[in-house]
Amino acid sequence: MDLKNFREIIREKPLLESEVSNDPFGFLKQWIQEAIDSGIRQPNAMNLATVDLRGNPQSRVVLLKEFIDGHLSFFTCYDSPKAKEIDRNSHVALNFLWFDINRQVRVLGKAKKSSKEYSENYFKSRPRDSQIAATISLQSGVISNREVLETKYREFEEKYKDKEIPFPSNWGGYLVEPSEFEFWQGRSGRLHDRLRFIKEGQNWTISRLSP
Numbered sequence: 001m002d003l004k005n006f007r008e009i010i011r012e013k014p015l016l017e018s019e020v021s022n023d024p025f026g027f028l029k030q031w032i033q034e035a036i037d038s039g040i041r042q043p044n045a046m047n048l049a050t051v052d053l054r055g056n057p058q059s060r061v062v063l064l065k066e067f068i069d070g071h072l073s074f075f076t077c078y079d080s081p082k083a084k085e086i087d088r089n090s091h092v093a094l095n096f097l098w099f100d101i102n103r104q105v106r107v108l109g110k111a112k113k114s115s116k117e118y119s120e121n122y123f124k125s126r127p128r129d130s131q132i133a134a135t136i137s138l139q140s141g142v143i144s145n146r147e148v149l150e151t152k153y154r155e156f157e158e159k160y161k162d163k164e165i166p167f168p169s170n171w172g173g174y175l176v177e178p179s180e181f182e183f184w185q186g187r188s189g190r191l192h193d194r195l196r197f198i199k200e201g202q203n204w205t206i207s208r209l210s211p
């Protein structure tokens with residue numbers, strides 16, 4: 001495998017100051033829509049980086065579910081490592097990567113738990129199997145084998161046969177309030193376009209960064 005000499009030809013698609021408004025949320029939505037239109041799988045997948053209890057960085061992928069009142073939302077287990085990390089240090093970094101259209105978006109911000117009502121409404125809209133899986137899985141806890149999980153699932157499924165799955169108290173949403181966005185558009189010859197939005201008061205200032 002010769003990764004050192006692996007180079008991809010990039011289709012030219014400039015990112016110009018003239019095409020972005022002062023609204024990075026609207027622009028991120030536009031890019032997600034363009035990722036959807038390009039047939040990209042999981043266009044709402046984003047890497048979520050946190051700082052762990054020892055001060056070390058941690059990252060994992062979660063799914064963006066909504067743009068809501070100046071926040072980006074995702075859902076998870078409130079007993080998971082990421083939730084404990086956010087409780088201790090609410091500063092997070094998000095990263096969207098869409099290889100097929102040569103784009104990346106970086107977001108810095110602070111995360112907080114969403115309201116119970118918001119979490120419950122979304123939980124109720126999920127397919128039943130996802131509701132059961134979220135309920136029986138203590139996320140990132142060690143289990144002795146897969147059978148343990150499948151047995152727990154079947155037992156729970158049986159117990160709640162013909163009944164609504166109760167909303168679990170240790171599961172819900174997080175809302176990330178961004179303070180910074182960076183939109184990266186790959187260009188040919190490594191002269192990529194990068195526009196950074198930083199929040200100052202109620203406004204966003206835009207700068208072009210060197211690739």
Ligand SMILES: Cc1cc2nc3c(=O)[nH]c(=O)nc-3n(C[C@H](O)[C@H](O)[C@H](O)COP(=O)(O)O)c2cc1C
Nearest residue numbers: 042045060061062063075076077080081082083140
């Ligand atoms: C494509 C993809 C989407 C994912 N979406 C979520 C999600 O929305 N919420 C979630 O809790 N975990 C999601 N996961 C699993 C996480 O990456 C991670 O394994 C899990 O949340 C445990 O993380 P933690 O131990 O850091 O808390 C997803 C993984 C992948 C690969």
